[in-house]
Amino acid sequence: MIESEILDALVSSFAPKARVALVIPESLTKGALKNFVTELSAHTETTLILTPDGEAQKSVAVLESAWNQLGVAGFTRNDRIVGIGGGATTDLAGFLASSWLRGIDWSAVPTSLAGMVDAAVGGKTGINTTAGKNLVGAFYSPTAVFISPRFLSSLPAADLAAGLAEVIKCGFIADPTILELVAAAGSRTLTDAVLLEELICRAVQVKADVVSQDFKESGLREILNYGHTLGHAIEKQERYSMRHGDAVSIGMVFAAELAHASGFITS
Template identity: 60%
Template sequence: MSETRIEVGGAAPYEVVIGTGVLGELPGLLGGRARTVAVVHAEGLPEIARPVCGALERAGYAVHALPVPDGEAAKEAGVLAGLWSGFAALGMTRTDAVVGVGGGATTDLAGFAAASWLRGVPVVLVPTTLLGMVDAAVGGKTGINIPEGKNLVGAFHPPAGVLCDLATLVTMPREDYISGLAEIIKAGFIADPKILELIEADPGGAASPAGPATRELVERAVQVKADVVAADLRESGPREILNYGHTLAHAIEKAEDYRFRHGHAVAIGMVYAAELGRLAGRLPAAVVDRHRAVLSSVGLPTSYRADAWPGLRATMTIDKKSRGATLRFVVLDGVARPGLLEGPDEKLLAAAYREVSR
């Protein structure tokens, strides 16, 4: 089957190329101006980084691999500073480029390194995980974590292109793959109910990269994100809906010192947001039940520790969607009907958390 191309519009449009065995598309996304290309890759993925480097070398680029730690350990200031030093040693100019290869943490880091080097050089992202393909690599949000919270330091820097080679999904650990499904399910609840129907029809297939609907699920989730970010690059308006479930999710990740899978946290966060909507009189109970059913059918969690609430609530105070002292939550008024809940009462917040406690 040929590749699928999804355009992400806006002031700096680019393509997301989706298919199997599509590394040959990489030079075309990168363009012909660059001389030196720094390939930032997760150190645990040399078998994927090598063919990426090979495709670029055959196209005539001077290629240099810069490995970084796997997972969230990559998204630290010290690792970022190490990349800057690496770029300097390579003599990278404003027309040279970065290619980020790995999961969402690696592409977040590579994107921020590119955004901040010489105030911005081109970057092409090659996500190798389901989460990276449908969320982190699309949309131009880059960043790192600090002890006070996740993604609090970063920049908006749209890539020159995104290459999603579905063949890399086959090598993913099962739990990591299932974690990525949370962002696909999120896209279903906020914008594309067909996603939910595909998973409900075959949850076992959805939980496997070899499932019959895998490509369609990826394409639909990418299309949802492309449509939203094209209209709002800097998250000043409708893009906020992509944060459905993320306010509590980011607090859980911080509580777990970022050792908790992002998708697992988002799954719990979506159930929490659904309960908030129900208790606020905006969302029917049947839709809340559907959240739990769809998420649990593919093996995602829907509850968290009851004793964690005080710490989680304190962390949510510095959530990026807050405005001053006012908390803002993305909630639903129905499937594919997202909206905002601003300044909810503390009793409502606590009552919703009790519904997801164990």
């Protein structure tokens, strides 16, 4: 979908008279998503819950502030939460929705590649605490996920490249066509809008297929963690200053080298 279609689809998904709490990084309301927020607010009664950028928003303090804002606005079960931004934002918005009034509807509008192909799909929501990353959360699927590759035009190249790691992971675990497409396109992969759209569709399909068979990760879903064992260790060691996708890329190379050294793969 293109942005204006996303807006129409989003607005028409709301129940009549429902109010919307829009969870969004403040930086995006001033930059890339300024027009989208203005348009949405013109169509729907909207409470803006502004967050810090990146991992800083996945905190108890930001969550508590969001709960307080929902309380002041008197949000009921007829109202809805919309998370718009990268994976950190949709993780926070989903957990907020799961915990307000024991669960109200929410929608995800991922605007980063990692958000589109991974974080917004599959129902895992959560925040970080001193105990660790993503240890507090809930399995709580959005009612709908609205994806527009057009949002990616403003995403920094480094975030786009990091998101591609999760796409390539889907190629290794389930859809080799992804690998063929990326290998053929090379550096054009991140600038070819048509190709990116196909890769997003394929990666979402892989994740949806896996998650629909094992929602709460009791077996098959662990396949999605390919490259993540070392990846998570690197992230922790680097105090989460490295992008998740970059760490997963290193983890995938490590897993492949290990498989090669153990004789499970030939090259």
